[in-house]
Amino acid sequence: MARRAKEPKSIELLVVDDRHENLVAIESILASNDYKLVCVTSGAEALRRLLERDFAVILIDVVMPEMDGFELATLIKQRERSRHTPIIFLTASDQAVSYRGYSVGAVDYLLKPLDPDILRAKVAIFVELFRKDLRILEQAAELRRAQQREREHEVAALRMASETRYRNLAEAIPQIVWTADPDGNIGYFNHRWYDYTGDLREPASGAWRTCIDREDLASFAQAWRKGIEQSQVFELEFKLRRRDNHLGWHLCRAVPEYDPSSRKLVGWLGTFTDCDALKRAAETAKSAVRARDEFLSIASHELRTPLTTLGLRLDGLEKELRASGAMGSASRVEHKMSSALRQTGRLVTLVDSLLNVSRITGGRLVLQPQVFDMIEAIRDVIDRIAELATGAGVTVSLDAAGPIVGRWDRLRVEQIVDNLLVNAIKYASHAPVEVTVAARKESIEIAIQDHGPGIPDSEQERIFGPFERAVSSRNYGGLGLGLFIARQNALAHGGSLRLANAEPGAKFVVELPWPRPTA
Template sequence: MLTDNKTKLLIVDDLAENLLALEAVLRQDDRLIFQAKSGEQALALLLDHDFALAILDVQMPDMNGFELAELMRGTEKTRHIPIVFVSAAGKELNYAFRGYESGAVDFLHKPLDVDAVKSKVNVFVELYRQRQETRRQLRALEKSRQVQEELVKELQTTHGELQTAVRMRDDFMSMVAHELRTPLNTLYLETQLRKRQLDRGNTALFDAAYLSKMVERDQRQIKSMVRLIDDMLDVSRLRSNRLSLQPTEVDLPELLGRVVDGLSNQAMASGSSITLTPAAPLSGHWDEFRIEQVIVNLLTNALRYGGGKPIEVSMCTTQEGVRVDVRDQGVGISETDQPRIFEQFERAAGNDGTGGLGLGLFITRQLVQAHGGKLDVQSRVGEGSVFSVHLPLIPPEEVRM
C-alpha cells in the first residue's frame, strides 16, 4: 500500500520499551506509527504530518503530556487531532479529569487493556478516514460545481453567439435580397417595356442613342449585382483564409488616376467630383487588383455618404512606405461608430438608406492588412471623413503569396 494512503498515528512516551509495546499493539498494514520520546520531538512531527490520533504519556520530563496537549490545542494545524492520554499513576491523582480538561477524547490507565486500546484506536482511525473521505468528496463536489459553472458560462456565451449569428444571418439574407432585388427589378421592368414596344412593332424607338443608354443602364445594374456577389465571395475567402495575393510591381499614382477616371461618371451622376492631387512617381510590390479594389471601395463609400460634395484623393510617402488619403465632406462618423464600421454587416448609425451590405470597409481593411498595412479613419459628425491607407512598399515576407 502506498505511504500516502496509510493512516498516521503518533505515540509519545519517554520510555523506549513503552513505545515499542504500544506500536506492537497498534501496528497494521494500513497504518504508519510515528514515535516521539519527548514533547519537542512530538511537536516537530506534528508540524510535518497529518495524524489521525495522538497517544500521549502524561508523565514525561521537560514537557509532560498535558503541556504538549495545550500546545497542540493552541496551534491551527494540530488543534483538531484527537488526543488519548496514557498514565501509570493511580486514579486517585485525578489525572483523567485534568486530561479531559486539556481536550483529550479518552484517558487510559496502565497496564493497558490491549483489546480496549485496539478497539478505541480503530474507532478513531475509522472516524479520521470518514472525515478524509468527506473532505475529498466535498473537494470533488466543489470542483464539479466550478466545472459546471464554467460550462454554464460557456453555454451561455455560445448561446449568445449563436443567437447573434442567427440574427446576423437573417439580417444578411434580408439585406442581400433587398440589394439584389433593386437592380433586378429595374432590369425586369426595362425588359418588359422593351418587349412591349417590340410586340407593338415600334422598332424605330431602338435607334443608336436609345440602345447606347439602354446598354449603359443595364451595365450599371449588372455591375451593382456583380459587386454584391464579389463582396460575399471575398468575405467567404477571408473567413477560410483562401484569399490569395499576387504581388507585382505597381505604379501607384497611375493606379489612382485610373480609378478616379473610372469613377468620374458615377461621381458626376451623384452631383459630386473626385480630385486627385498630383504626386511624384512611386512604385510598390502589391497585388494590383486588390489595391485597386481598396481604392474603389473607399471612393464608392465616399460617394455614397459624401452628400454630393467634392472628394479629394492624395498620396504621400511615409517612413513605413506610402499613405493614400480619401477625404469627403459628407455626414461624418461618430467616435462610437468608427471602430464598428470595419466589422462585417455594419454601417454607421443614421444610415439614410443608401444601401449596401456593410461589407465594403470590412473587406477593405482585410485587404490592406493582408499587404502588411493598416486602414484608419478620422472623422467628426457633420465634418466629413478621411480614410487613410498605410502600405509598406514591400509586404512582409509572411503575407506574400
C-alpha cells in the same frame, strides 16, 4: 529604566574599591540574605559587570588608580541602561567629593571610616526603591499582558463575526463559493455546491475533483497548478457534473488572499459560476455564423456564374443592336439596355463583395503581389468611377508626387481605394473629394477626404465591422461591407485603415508597407 521585571529573592549590590580590606569590611557590614554583593577592585571590572546585569545601588571608592571614582561614575551615567542606578561615593574627605560627586551623578557620599548603621540605612533605602521599581515594572508588564489578551479576544471575536458574515454572504449568492489553503487544497464549499453536485463528501479529501468532466480533468488540473504557482488571479473553464449527470460549463475564478501585514499568501477565495447557457448560446451563434458564411460562399459562387453569363449576353446583344441600327440616341431600347447593364454590374459588385467576405471570414484571403505604380493604380480607379462621381455632382482630385513603385496585390489595393471613393461619393454628394498620396521611408499613406456630414465619434469603430453602416439602409443602399473589406485588405498587407479627425466630413487614411521591387 530598563530592569528585570521579576523581583529577585536577593538584591545585587556593586562595590568598587581597590583595597581588599575595605571590600571585606563592607561585606561584613552588609551581610544579609536580602543582599548579594558583587565586589570588584577596578573601574574597568565594574563596567564589565554592569554590562552583564543591573544593580540596586553602586558603592564606589573615590580614590582608585587608573580610573578614579568620578571617571567611573561619569561612564556609568553615560550608559542608558545604568544612568538611573544610584551611586554612593566612599571617601576619606568630604571636601573632595561634596561638589564634584553630585555633579557627576552621585546621590550621596559616606566618609571613611564607615559607620555601619548609616551604611546599612542608606543602602536599605535605595534597595527598597529598587524593589518598588521592580514591582511597578511587573505590574505594568502584567497590565500589558492583560491588554494583549483582551485585544486578542476582541480580534478573535471580530474574526469570528467577519467569518460568519462572509459565510452568510457566500451562502446568499447563486455561485458556488469555495476557499482553499495556499497550496490550493479546498476546505470549504457553500451550500450551492452540494445543491448542484449532490456530492456530500468533505472538500478537504479532494474527492470534489471527481465531479469534473473526465475530458476536462487533465487541463483543469494543469491550469489549476499553474494559477496556484503564480499566486495571481486566474480563471479557467470546465464542465461540472450535476446531480442528474448533466455536464454544465462553469467558469472558475480564484483570487489570492494575503496577510495585510506580512503580505504573505494565506489562502485562496474562489467561485464556480454556471455559464452553461451562455457557453451553449455562444456555440450556437458560432455555428450560425459558420452556416451563414458557408451559405454566402455557396450562394455567391452560384450567383456569380449566371451573372457573368448574363453580362456577356447583354454586352453581345448591345453590340448586335448597335450594328443593326436599332439603338438611336433617343431609342427606348438603348435606355433599357443601359439600365440592364448597370443593374447587372451592380449585382456583380454585390456578389463580389459577398465572395470577399466569405474569403476573409474563412481565412482564405490570399494576396498575389506584383510590381506596379501605386499612383497609376489610383488614377485608374478614379477614371473608372468618373461617371458615378459626375452623376452625384462630385469632383475627385488627386494630389500625389509619383511614381511610387512597389510590390502589392493590385486588385486588393484598387479595391481599397474603390470602396473608400464609392463611400465618399455616396455619403457626400455635390461636394469635392480629395485623394492624397504620400511616400514615407518605409510605407505609403493614402488619405481620402470628403466634405459630407461626417461620422459621429460613437460610430467610428463600429462602421469597420461586416454589414455595418453609419446611417440607416433606408437612406443609402448597399450591404455595409465596403469598409470591412477595405480594412481587411489593408491588414492583409500588414497595414492599417483608420478614420482620422476631419472637419467637415470624414477622412479615411490607409497606411501600407512599401516593399520595393527586387532587382
